[in-house]
Amino acid sequence: MSNQYKEAIEASLNKIKKNIDRFGAQFPHTSDQEVYELNDNDNWTSGFWVGMLWQAYQYDKDEQFLSAAREKTSQMQERLSNNANLDTHDIGFLYTPSTGAKWQIEKDETAREDTVKAADRLMERYRETIGVFQAWGPPNDPEQGGRIIIDCMMNMPLLFWASEVTGDIKYKEAATNFVDMARRYLVRGDDSTYHTFYFDQKSGQPIRGATQQGYSDGSTWTRGQAWAVYGFALAYRYTKDENYLETALRTANYFIKHLPEKVIVDWDFDAPQDKDIKPDSSASAILVCGLHELLQLIEQESEEYKKIKTVLEQTMDHLINEYTTDFESQGLLDHGSYSVREGKSPDDYVIWGDYFYLEALLRLEKGFHGFWYEVV
Structure with a gap:
């Protein structure tokens, strides 16, 4: 297996190196006809490209990756300083793999300070009266004011980390409150998940589960389920x-x-299995990272461990052999899904799929764990 992972990493790094010049000062988001659509630094996905550059450097210490990672992180720091397009719950996705990665790799104090500032920015979305982080919209928004989202589980590590490095318990308390609410209301009785959930923003009373990107309010959006695992x-x-x-x-x-049977999941577990069904390789890549994390946390001799390890290895085998792209491609993984329900899913490359695929490879080959926590 190890040779397969090593070869897949080398192929990925070759594409990333080419993309440094292709992308320039902009940031990839999703692709159209196998060409990444580039954005200015104004989207929730910008941090993933920066994180890929730091991961590439972490793996082989190539100065070209380091230079590009520093440059893109500087752009993220400028965005933070200008408070530009940061009214989002996805601050963790933006700054954990960028300034957070720079701090972990280079121990740059400014990067550490900026990552704490990012945590402060995320705290602005905390609604203390009901103990949740509001997904969308301004405070007291009549429609979105009490709405949470399963994706935000992956933004909580930024807050847990901030408490550890500052000694200020407020970040951990807020994150813990949110995780408790997500556990109680986003995870259903059968262990599937809602994508989003509504609360009365004044009383905190639960209202209903819903979806934004899944097939239906009661269905299980596969990427959301993967966010929950991880x-x-x-x-x-x-x-x-x-x-x-x-x-x-x-x-x-x-x-x-x-x-x-094909192992790699479609965009929703409950979507009709017809000719138009779209796979989501990004959900499977995220799952692998979550399963690998679980393997570090449970008893190695247990049947649970063996089952999880088997599924992890099968999933990676299918991703590498059936979903990776050719040498000249910009993306690492094909057949990623964005938002089928909203008509924004090209069945092509998605930058978060590429990021978590690379993280999965580095976890399995080198024991790296992404930048979601520090190992002291």
């Missing part, structure tokens, strides 16, 4: 709350139980 595993790593590990394992087992 997010609850990371929450357990930071807090050692056994409830979080249990939830990570429950959501992982639901995912595993519903794997299709």
